Amino acid sequence: MVSGESAGGRVRTPLERAPVPELGTELIPKERYLSRDYAEEEHRRLWSRVWHLAGFERDILESGDYLTYEIGRESILVVRQASGGVAAFHNVCQHRGTRLVEPGRGSARSFTCQFHAWRYGIDGALERALDPETFSQGCPAESLGLTPVLADCWGGFVWVNLDPAADPLRRYLDVIPEHLDPYHFEEMSILNEYTIEIECNWKTSMDAFHEAYHILGTHPDTLDVNDDVNVPIDCYRRHSRMLLKLGVASPRHAEYGKVSKRIREHFLATAGIDPESFEGEASEVRPAIARAVREIQGPALGADFSELDDAQLVDDFHYSVFPNLTFNIFGRSAWLFRHRPHPTDPDRMYFDFFNLLRAPKARIARPEREFHVATDELLLEPVGGGGELLAQDTYNLPRIQRGMHSAGFRGLHLGNQEIRIRHFHATLNEYIPPERT
Ligand code: FES
Ligand SMILES: [Fe+2]
Numbered sequence: 458m459v460s461g462e463s464a465g466g467r468v469r470t471p472l473e474r475a476p477v478p479e480l481g482t483e484l485i486p487k488e489r490y491l492s493r494d495y496a497e498e499e500h501r502r503l504w505s506r507v508w509h510l511a512g513f514e515r516d517i518l519e520s521g522d523y524l525t526y527e528i529g530r531e532s533i534l535v536v537r538q539a540s541g542g543v544a545a546f547h548n549v550c551q552h553r554g555t556r557l558v559e560p561g562r563g564s565a566r567s568f569t570c571q572f573h574a575w576r577y578g579i580d581g582a583l584e585r586a587l588d589p590e591t592f593s594q595g596c597p598a599e600s601l602g603l604t605p606v607l608a609d610c611w612g613g614f615v616w617v618n619l620d621p622a623a624d625p626l627r628r629y630l631d632v633i634p635e636h637l638d639p640y641h642f643e644e645m646s647i648l649n650e651y652t653i654e655i656e657c658n659w660k661t662s663m664d665a666f667h668e669a670y671h672i673l674g675t676h677p678d679t680l681d682v683n684d685d686v687n688v689p690i691d692c693y694r695r696h697s698r699m700l701l702k703l704g705v706a707s708p709r710h711a712e713y714g715k716v717s718k719r720i721r722e723h724f725l726a727t728a729g730i731d732p733e734s735f736e737g738e739a740s741e742v743r744p745a746i747a748r749a750v751r752e753i754q755g756p757a758l759g760a761d762f763s764e765l766d767d768a769q770l771v772d773d774f775h776y777s778v779f780p781n782l783t784f785n786i787f788g789r790s791a792w793l794f795r796h797r798p799h800p801t802d803p804d805r806m807y808f809d810f811f812n813l814l815r816a817p818k819a820r821i822a823r824p825e826r827e828f829h830v831a832t833d834e835l836l837l838e839p840v841g842g843g844g845e846l847l848a849q850d851t852y853n854l855p856r857i858q859r860g861m862h863s864a865g866f867r868g869l870h871l872g873n874q875e876i877r878i879r880h881f882h883a884t885l886n887e888y889i890p891p892e893r894t
Pocket of ligand 2: 665671675846850
């Protein structure tokens with residue numbers, strides 16, 4: 458059987474281990490988190506060349522529907538075309554450089570610049586320049602259209618690339634479609650969307666979600682419901698994953714091997730199993746949850762989970778897509794985090810959080826994005842139980858960033874449980890060779 462296929466020919470997420478890459482043991486230089494020069498190199502050499510998840514296809518279904526994506530100093534305008542395709546442009550008027558469309562989503566027949574009223578079609582063509590006869594050089598529509606940006610779709614997401622010569626999206630995504638197609642992200646609705654401004658570098662945030670090693674220190678209250686010790690990790694070409702078992706207590710926890718109170722009350726109950734009448738052993742919890750998700754949740758949500766393995770319906774399959782996406786995927790639901798840099802300040806970032814549910818039958822209204830500034834009191838509810846976890850992580854992030862500035866800190870000393878961070882930095886080095894910085 459070919460990897461990624463089931464006996465029935467349906468695509469399945471490969472579960473076998475990838476080879477462990479040889480990535481050395483050196484310190485990761487701290488300067489790349491702190492220096493303005495490195496942040497500038499990222500804008501020049503990284504953000505300008507990678508594929509970005511700009512938004513959700515479901516937000517631009519009709520001709521003229523648009524969304525914007527802000528990355529560094531760039532704003533990208535993504536528009537559904539009359540042909541049904543998706544096009545993207547730099548969101549800037551070609552007359553004097555005014556930002557054409559305010560950040561957000563909407564629907565338009567054309568885009569008119571608020572400064573001198575030049576008008577562009579949804580295909581980016583210049584439709585009208587006011588008083589064109591007063592321009593001695595002319596206003597040729599051929600050269601004054603919006604500057605195009607590559608756009609493509611996968612997984613119900615719209616992706617853009619600022620490099621006109623970029624590799625196609627599918628080649629860039631590598632194993633990701635094969636691994637994640639069975640989850641059907643295109644059927645997922647957005648239950649919550651937050652953007653949180655945090656006083657840390659965007660990579661400080663990526664790192665924090667690239668390992669389970671921090672669970673004991675940062676989320677000790679979760680050790681009765683997840684196994685933070687036996688965590689398979691796979692590194693691919695650019696992207697990586699770790700598989701975090703849920704519905705079992707950690708070997709570090711007193712209730713290891715038992716059905717803890719919270720497994721009973723949270724995991725069993727939310728899967729639709731009566732926690733009082735469940736008499737199984739600890740080893741029977743996860744199969745029981747998987748069965749309930751298939752047989753009870755699936756029909757209720759209108760979702761067919763037959764392409765997913767039992768573990769995928771219970772555990773946290775955690776994927777990262779280089780450079781700035783992390784997915785916690787729970788089968789019927791998922792959290793997507795997008796880690797965006799601040800345009801000029803390496804000590805700041807924007808953390809976009811999307812809480813997703815696969816409920817194709819339900820009519821779930823698209824919420825407006827909420828904006829927060831991370832503080833010690835940040836508590837984000839309701840996020841499907843994840844608000845407290847996220848608050849714990851975002852509490853750490855500014856403290857890590859401030860600590861890295863200390864002359865007493867030499868660089869990141871990483872263990873094997875943190876190999877995804879090392880792998881991430883090795884990939885980053887391909888875009889920004891270390892000798893340049
Ligand atoms: S800057 Fe846009 S019309 Fe003048
Ligand atoms: Fe965390």
